[in-house]
Amino acid sequence: MSNSSQKGTNFDQWLDSYAARANALSVSEVRALFAVVSRPEVVSLAGGMPYVHALPKELIARSFETLMADRGDLAIQYSGGQGDLKLRDQVRELMALEGIKSSVEDIVMTTGSQHGLDLISGLFLDKGDVVLAEGPSYVGAIGIFRHYEAHIEHVETDHDGIQPEALKETIARLKTHGRKIKFLYLVPNFANPSGVTLAEKRRAKIVEICRRNKILILEDNPYGLLYFDKQVPDALRSIDENVIYLGSFSKILAPGFRVGYVLAPPAIREKLVLAQESAILCPSMFSQSMISEYLSNSDWQGQIDTFRGVYRERRDAALEALAEHLPKLSTTHPDGGFYLWITLPDGIDSKAMLPLAVKELVAYTPGTAFYGDGSGHNKLRVCYSFPTPENIKVGIKRLATVINLQTELLETFSKKGATK
């Protein structure tokens, strides 16, 4: 058919110039479907958005006014690469609530804990290195590990979190194959996406297994203070000073500030600060100062208590609606945080079902997003943090309709040849 050697266009003249790791960056229909989530008709059980309406804006306004009056010029200036000393001291007190003893010298403020995770990954991961993670694990962490071309190996996880025996076996197997394991990444409290908390009795075991195998632990703990009834066990970092601990103000205050922190052993902390300075010079001094002011002059513990009440009510609404509309489905029962993890009937692919859900005006996150190995087809994450309890009930009811329609469709076409 061709009658010329005419050159076409692909809208990207730099295609041959990108780093190999950029190949993983592309649009997807799932991401596009999430665009409808912003419409008020849709009940979004997808994105993990904190319910910031429960934070009185006067508190923020007051912090701003005081900050501008007292040290406005400093707040809008560059800061040191390690972050504001006063806020680091406050972070030290915050971490003490979870049994962590630390020095301000070893704390690094970051642009959300996501940035801390990225910096650490940049320091440690070479192409092909192994990262151990819970199965399922946080989608944002998987994205970073993939970006650094690491291999993500999920370790068997149950209702008490990651299984020590499975961890041991996984490490042994990988070592037999000569793989280089760089770290174990964990969200030990009210994990994203499962909502599961690592049992106290397992924590020391996990630390000991990693210590024995010289595997660094990355403890990512954005939800630990958002427990509903019982405080979570002490952090893994309280057991071993070699654990890298990541914290965040996104869930206990507001994500718009983009302020997180890393507590790292001195040698790693040193490199972390250099890496941060090289990447962004310094974290936002304005955001840090605002948070510092808020922590100094507001009842922030009372505010966290308010958040706990808000999320408990929403968790209850989600569980009640699931019991009413989807009583046969298996789901986790989180004691804090934002998420429920649902296992669908055999054969249902949550990613393939999502367009139908959007049509029925409900959104969730498909399970495959939380695995680095493509598994999780029959799982989905429900995030109950943002919609009102009434809307959560409406959303779960719609989700039930969707699952029932999809089940019926699968039955119609029989299971033979109907799974990917």
Add this chain to the structure above:
Amino acid sequence: MIPKPKAAAKLKIQVLAGGISHEREVSLKSGRRVADALTDAGASVVIREPDAALLANIRKDKPDVIWPVLHGASGEDGALRDILALTGVPFVGATAQGARLAWDKSIAKILVEREGVQTPASITLPKDAFRELDAQGVLKTVAASLALPVVVKPAKSGSALGVTIVRKADQLSRAMIDAYVYCDVAIIERYVAGTELAISIIDLGAGPIALPAVEIQPVDGQFGYQERYTAGETNYFVPARIKKTVAERAANMAIAVHEILGLRHLSRIDMIVDNKGVAWFLEANVLPGLTETSLLPQAVTAAGHSLGEVYLSLAQAAIRNR
């Protein structure tokens, strides 16, 4: 050549973008591109969502013309166009009736075939039809009748969402399920191998004009959602690398389809030209994608026009033939 827009007072244009369809994100991207181009061409533009405030916004903005850039059901199934017609404000694009005929691919195929346009053999199967029948048996018969490979697609959907090329019989069930999550009616169509073309049509009132055909060559073979909207994943050739006579036949076919379906100011007709040079109609797009990687803007630019001028000319045409 498309005539340049007439010099006139600054037009107040309301661009409608977003909506609640599966193609909301594409619509928002398209809408912002159209708004930018119209602003560059001298229009006063406001972008609005087609939501509960639609009518109130029309009253408030008092636009001279509405430019709907809505993909998917919310903009292409005709319903919104019926409502816009009721407001009395002229709007760009197909009337409600034209949109309805084109939006349902199974209807569009029947209508154009009746007028002698070639379209691949197909069968249209509502989801409900399978409830009472032996689904596997039906699919087996269909596969035998059409011969694999076949293309399974939702009867009403865009951006290749829910579309699967089925090469093995055991993939057919999954493909049907994937199509039914987008629409309760699916089409199983004979697969035609060849050169994939998109021909955009513009009609400013003096009759439809076919813009240069865009040849689509996805790097990985299939022109799916990702390949449509990710720069670098598809190679485009404008004009298409086909013989002049074939290009003319394809353009004539595109114009015929545009007229048969009554798509008024603009459309994009997608087709496959097989290795004998025969153009096969696949579908008509009521509101073609207008993003930075979309096909109509490529054709407009290849024809030597500026996007802003063409979009403004379309707005003026809508006002003239309200």
